[in-house]
Amino acid sequence: MRIGIDVGGTNTDAVLLEGRDVISWAKRPTTPNVTDGIRAALQAVLSGTDVSLRDIGAVMIGTTHFTNAVVQRRELDRIAAVRLGLPATQAIPPLTDWPDELREAVAGLVRLLPGGHQFDGREIAPLDRAAVDQLIAELRAEGIDTVAVTAVFSPAVPDHERAIGAWLREALPGVNLTLSHEIGRLGLLERENAAALNACLTTLARRTISAFTRALAELGIEAPLYLSQNDGTLMAAGFAARYPVLTFASGPTNSMRGAAALSGIADAVVLDVGGTTTDGGVLVNGFPREASFEVEVGGVRTNFRMPDVVSVGLGGGSLVTADGGRVGPQSVGYRLTEEALIFGGRTLTASDIAVAAGRASFGDPARARSLPLDLVQRALAVIDGRLSELVDALKTSPDPVPVVVVGGGSVLVPDEIEGASVVVRPPYAEVANAIGAAIAQVSGEVDRVFSLEGRSRDAVLAEAKAEAERLAVEAGADPATMKVVEVDEIPLAYLPSTAVRVRVKAVGDLRGV
Amino acid sequence: MWYVDEERLEHIAIGAGILGTGGGGNPYYGKLHVRRLLREGARIPVVSLDEVPDDALVVSVGGMGAPTVGIERIHRGDEPLVALRALEEHLGRWATHLIPGEIGGANSTRPMAISAMTGLPVIDADGMGRAFPELQMDTFAIYGVSSTPAALADIYHNVVLFPRLADALTLERYARAVTVQMGGAAGYAFPAMSGAEAKRTAVPMTLSLAEAAGAAVRRARREHADPVAAVLRVTGGQVVFRGKVIDVQRRLVAGFARGVVELDGLGDDRGSRMCIDFQNENLIARRDGDVVVVVPDLICLVDAETAEPVTTEVVRYGLRVAVLGIPAPALLKTPQALAVVGPAAFGYPGIEYRPLPGIYGGDRLVGERGGTEPSWPRSG
Numbered sequence: 001m002r003i004g005i006d007v008g009g010t011n012t013d014a015v016l017l018e019g020r021d022v023i024s025w026a027k028r029p030t031t032p033n034v035t036d037g038i039r040a041a042l043q044a045v046l047s048g049t050d051v052s053l054r055d056i057g058a059v060m061i062g063t064t065h066f067t068n069a070v071v072q073r074r075e076l077d078r079i080a081a082v083r084l085g086l087p088a089t090q091a092i093p094p095l096t097d098w099p100d101e102l103r104e105a106v107a108g109l110v111r112l113l114p115g116g117h118q119f120d121g122r123e124i125a126p127l128d129r130a131a132v133d134q135l136i137a138e139l140r141a142e143g144i145d146t147v148a149v150t151a152v153f154s155p156a157v158p159d160h161e162r163a164i165g166a167w168l169r170e171a172l173p174g175v176n177l178t179l180s181h182e183i184g185r186l187g188l189l190e191r192e193n194a195a196a197l198n199a200c201l202t203t204l205a206r207r208t209i210s211a212f213t214r215a216l217a218e219l220g221i222e223a224p225l226y227l228s229q230n231d232g233t234l235m236a237a238g239f240a241a242r243y244p245v246l247t248f249a250s251g252p253t254n255s256m257r258g259a260a261a262l263s264g265i266a267d268a269v270v271l272d273v274g275g276t277t278t279d280g281g282v283l284v285n286g287f288p289r290e291a292s293f294e295v296e297v298g299g300v301r302t303n304f305r306m307p308d309v310v311s312v313g314l315g316g317g318s319l320v321t322a323d324g325g326r327v328g329p330q331s332v333g334y335r336l337t338e339e340a341l342i343f344g345g346r347t348l349t350a351s352d353i354a355v356a357a358g359r360a361s362f363g364d365p366a367r368a369r370s371l372p373l374d375l376v377q378r379a380l381a382v383i384d385g386r387l388s389e390l391v392d393a394l395k396t397s398p399d400p401v402p403v404v405v406v407g408g409g410s411v412l413v414p415d416e417i418e419g420a421s422v423v424v425r426p427p428y429a430e431v432a433n434a435i436g437a438a439i440a441q442v443s444g445e446v447d448r449v450f451s452l453e454g455r456s457r458d459a460v461l462a463e464a465k466a467e468a469e470r471l472a473v474e475a476g477a478d479p480a481t482m483k484v485v486e487v488d489e490i491p492l493a494y495l496p497s498t499a500v501r502v503r504v505k506a507v508g509d510l511r512g513v
Numbered sequence: 514m515w516y517v518d519e520e521r522l523e524h525i526a527i528g529a530g531i532l533g534t535g536g537g538g539n540p541y542y543g544k545l546h547v548r549r550l551l552r553e554g555a556r557i558p559v560v561s562l563d564e565v566p567d568d569a570l571v572v573s574v575g576g577m578g579a580p581t582v583g584i585e586r587i588h589r590g591d592e593p594l595v596a597l598r599a600l601e602e603h604l605g606r607w608a609t610h611l612i613p614g615e616i617g618g619a620n621s622t623r624p625m626a627i628s629a630m631t632g633l634p635v636i637d638a639d640g641m642g643r644a645f646p647e648l649q650m651d652t653f654a655i656y657g658v659s660s661t662p663a664a665l666a667d668i669y670h671n672v673v674l675f676p677r678l679a680d681a682l683t684l685e686r687y688a689r690a691v692t693v694q695m696g697g698a699a700g701y702a703f704p705a706m707s708g709a710e711a712k713r714t715a716v717p718m719t720l721s722l723a724e725a726a727g728a729a730v731r732r733a734r735r736e737h738a739d740p741v742a743a744v745l746r747v748t749g750g751q752v753v754f755r756g757k758v759i760d761v762q763r764r765l766v767a768g769f770a771r772g773v774v775e776l777d778g779l780g781d782d783r784g785s786r787m788c789i790d791f792q793n794e795n796l797i798a799r800r801d802g803d804v805v806v807v808v809p810d811l812i813c814l815v816d817a818e819t820a821e822p823v824t825t826e827v828v829r830y831g832l833r834v835a836v837l838g839i840p841a842p843a844l845l846k847t848p849q850a851l852a853v854v855g856p857a858a859f860g861y862p863g864i865e866y867r868p869l870p871g872i873y874g875g876d877r878l879v880g881e882r883g884g885t886e887p888s889w890p891r892s893g
Contacts, residue, residue: 088668088696091546091590091626118696119582124668152586188585189542393818449581489763501581 001055002513003045003223004438005038006254006431007063010275010317010334011408012037013434014045016056020261020439024049025431027408030334034065035211042219053220057513062228062254062437065208066201066244070298073101076200077146077176078108080139083192084115084151084160088124094150094192099299106200108144111135115160116152119449119499124152127160129167136171146176148199150192154181156448176202183243185447186501190294190303197300198245205244209237226476226510230304232257232287232436233443233507235475248297249306251433252279253288256307258436259404260286262426268402269394269420271387272432273409275317276331280310280390283404310393314386316409318350324378327353327386341367350412353379360411380414388418395419406432442510443485444471447503460502461487468506477508514564514634517557517625522547524727529621530822531726531744531837532719534811536794537618537644538580539824546590547625555629559720561637562712565610569708572597572608573640573653574627575620577665577688578698580826583619588668592700594627595666599674600702603662612636612711614651614701616719617644617794623700635720642716642842642875643811646793648688649681650854652844653704656714660684663703667695675703716842718882722748722875730820740820741835748874750839753798753805754787755779755817758832774814774828776836787836789814791825796859798836807861809846809854810869811839842873 001023006013012030016023026044031037038061046053069075081094094110095103113132114125139147147168151160158181165177178199184191213225227240228250235246255272259265266286272279282289288307295306313329317336320327327350332339339345341352342363348371354360356368356376395401400421405413406429415423428435446468450460465484473479488503517525526540533540551557565571574593576583601607611624611631616639628635640651654660660681665673665688673691678684684703692699706714726747733743745751756776763772771792778785787805790797795812798805806812814823817833828834845854846868856864 085586087670088589089587091588092542092549096545096549116586118586119579120697122696124586124696186581186585188587189545 001051002057002438003059004434005041005059005061006433006437007034007038007061007065008274008433009064010336012041013431014041015431015434015438016045016049016051017438022428025428027430029337034208035215038212039215039219056221056223058223058226058510059216059221060226060228060234060437060440061212062250062433063247064251066205067248067297069201069204070197073105075204076106077203078144079106079146079148079196079199080109080111080144081107081192081196082111082113082135082147082149084113084164086112086114086125088152089188092189095196097301102299108142109138117157119153120451121157127163132164132167136168139172145172145174146199146202148178148195150180150188150195152188155186183245185303187303190301193300194245194302194304197297198243201244205241209241213237228254228437228440230306231443232440234440234510248304252281252307252309254436255406255433256281256283256288257439258432259283259406259426261435261439262428262432263404263424265402265404265424268404269391270404270406271390271413272407273405273412274315274407275336275409276315276333277311278314278390280394281307282394310390312386312390314350314383316351316412320348320350320353320379324375325382327379327382350383354411359414383412384414387413391417391419405429441507442472442475442477443505443507444468444475445505449499449501451499460500464502464504465506468504472506472508476510478511479508482506482508514558514560517559519548519551521724522551524724524731525621525720527727527730528723529616529618531813531815532616532723532811533618533644533822533824534794534813535791535825536646537615538583540619540622542583542587543619543622543626547622547629550626550629557625557628558634559637560634562715562717565636565708565711567707567709569609570606570705571610571612571636571708571711572600572702572705573612573614574702575614575623576698577701578692582697586696586698588698590626591630592666592668593623593702594630595670595672596664596700596702597627599664599672600662600705603674603676604705608633610634610636612715613639615639615641615644616723617641621723636711636715637720638715638717639719640715642719642845642873644794645854648685652714652716653706654681655850655853658704658706658710658714660704662705663688665691665695665699665701667699716844716875718875718878721878734819741815741817744820745837748839749871749877750837750869752835753838754800754836755782756787756834758828758834761828770825779833792859793825795825797856797861797864798838804864806838806869807856807864807866808859809841811841813837813839838869840869840871840873843876
């Protein structure tokens with residue numbers, strides 16, 4: 001048995017699954033400290049079941065906590081961004097394309113040092129011990145203990161990142177290090193950005209993940225804790241504490257994977273209606289369609305593969321103007337159960353409109369009945385118009401498509417949407433995110449430039465696949481369920497040599513759950 | 514004369530990406546470099562061909578190499594300047610003007626960085642009006658400008674000078690071999706030519722064209738108009754297909770990424786298929802087996818909604834794209850040019866070049882503006 005938890009901006013959801021069957025589920029408000037909400041949801045999902053805590057094999061948490069921290073520029077550490085690449089790469093120093101206010105907030109030190117490698121594995125320059133000692137002195141002087149290191153071609157040759165990492169650890173015990181080759185792919189600036197963002201989140205990640213672990217321990221749950229990543233696969237909590245950046249787009253991925261599992265529909269538009277926003281995405285063969293271009297997080301360009309998601313400011317907590325003419329983007333968020341009319345509050349929200357219109361029944365429906373009919377109708381027209389625009393923007397053809405609706409605010413959605421062949425509300429749609437987290441698999445990925453000098457293409461591909469599978473097993477995958485889900489082979493254009501960039505991803509079910 | 518500012522730089526990068534016809538490298542990196550230099554106070558003057566004296570010494574500068582190296586081992590920045598200095602030393606003359614070799618892709622912005630470092634003006638023209646994979650395919654070589662002397666420089670400021678080679682094709686081979694030894698990417702300075710030769714051989718007004726195309730895209734996005742239509746109004750040409758990528762095959766042939774992109778029609782094109790052959794850049798577009806666009810006419814894949822260019826390196830299953838067919842610059846349509854950049858030169862001897870109707874946007878700008886100051890309204 002496993003428990004999936006989704007920590008959203010408004011609600012914290014938990015589901016208890018046996019295989020793919022939902023045993024129980026619960027929804028509790030997200031609390032400012034996050035952990036209390038998780039504890040409440042966990043208690044609720046376990047109460048009333050005769051499940052022994054020992055039968056829980058794993059707990060999976062999906063959270064947007066770290067993404068929000070970057071977007072809102074809060075609780076970020078001051079860091080040093082160090083690049084190894086001189087004499088190359090000077091044209092564009094680290095963090096050049098960051099929003100000014102973010103760079104000023106976090107970049108305590110930016111340094112470019114000799115090092116890194118060429119595409120064929122030769123050193124660009126040897127590491128300069130004296131320059132590194134100078135860096136260490138500066139770190140001490142500035143009181144910076146968090147460092148992101150990015151070396152040119154480190155995904156192929158990580159030696160320099162590892163070496164400088166060892167020197168820094170030796171000189172500065174307790175230093176927090178992010179080495180770019182451990183989180184990113186080829187593309188220096190984007191990988192460097194990801195490494196720097198990861199470093200910024202060091203303290204917050206450590207605190208948050210240990211709070212998660214503590215919440216489980218306090219409830220007597222001894223099962224291992226996993227966090228979901230961008231691509232819908234899992235990482236162990238200890239790993240996530242060091243690589244929080246890998247959780248960035250897990251929310252939409254989980255909700256779409258959950259929607260596919262719950263509805264049994266592999267190709268559809270998915271609308272995840274939350275408290276503040278509605279995220280729309282497209283399922284292709286049961287997986288989210290990926291964004292085709294570099295994705296920015298909080299104004300910073302990264303090259304993570306993220307689901308292609310369109311968000312609109314419309315959710316269950318969206319504020320409705322007194323005449324019903326505007327809905328959102330402002331929202332009462334997690335204070336819905338205090339501030340909405342149907343909960344005895346004084347704020348007119350989209351949930352009040354849905355209840356008044358009979359699309360849902362929760363809170364105190366009598367309170368919604370007092371709303372003027374024309375106001376309700378006007379607000380409904382606004383809501384329905386926004387939703388059909390969103391569906392239209394996501395569709396790949398003018399033909400009607402199935403629309404799967406999930407999320408806590410899904411009651412807002414009417415049974416008919418322009419452009420939809422059918423509106424499907426799968427059971428447990430309110431907790432699709434948590435289900436997506438619970439059913440996630442584990443993966444291993446390789447993205448490197450290989451030389452074909454003296455070896456066959458097949459041998460190189462076999463090596464890449466074996467390494468991806470090994471990484472997946474290290475991450476907890478059951479070798480028996482292992483599948484290579486992606487093989488991408490990109491020749492290095494304009495090089496009449498025999499180098500090829502190979503990207504392989506292997507995925508398997510979590511062992512022993 | 515006009516000056517490159519941050520806004521125009523943004524526009525040029527967008528337009529150059531589209532004119533890259535799937536290749537040419539990403540202009541993003543050069544843009545960031547030039548933007549930094551502008552913020553440090555650099556001035557980058559742009560002059561039109563007719564402002565260039567006949568006895569000027571015009572040199573094409575930029576970067577050559579593998580785009581995959583370019584996104585990882587970012588350039589040092591002054592490699593083309595080091596190559597230029599070596600060339601000047603060899604010629605015993607100072608260069609007076611810089612010119613981009615290739616407006617499509619990364620080399621649209623590199624000469625601006627060298628302009629910022631030297632104060633030399635950049636000419637509003639280039640050697641292709643688009644992107645091509647090889648050196649002998651620029652109009653300088655096609656119309657008889659000597660490719661040598663030529664210089665390459667690497668990140669260590671090592672210089673390789675080719676005082677004399679038989680022709681551009683030979684330079685292509687030798688320079689490519691040296692570039693690999695230089696780590697897969699190098700700065701170049703060649704060819705050197707007189708102002709008179711530049712006027713005779715360069716494709717005119719292409720920086721203005723890239724700027725106008727990028728400005729049109731940005732304006733359309735801002736005003737929620739159709740960015741694809743906005744681009745075409747500037748570049749000339751038409752949408753030849755709208756569809757979804759259903760297959761991409763890639764293979765490496767003699768150092769070039771060759772392959773085929775297959776599209777399934779959407780909207781009015783539902784029920785039809787389009788196949789696009791590429792060799793770094795897109796070469797031939799076939800609709801249900803019939804050839805509809807042929808190199809040197811431009812075949813540009815852009816995101817159907819945003820007009821963001823989709824390069825042959827990133828194109829993949831599921832993308833919804835508009836395929837633009839843009840007529841080639843007049844200088845690429847002569848028999849002399851077609852022998853080098855026509856379908857036969859890319860290994861399609863059986864395909865005849867039938868030009869798309871219409872006029873290349875750069876050529877039209879020459880007619881409309883006749884030359885110097887951009888006359889279109891500027892926002893902000």
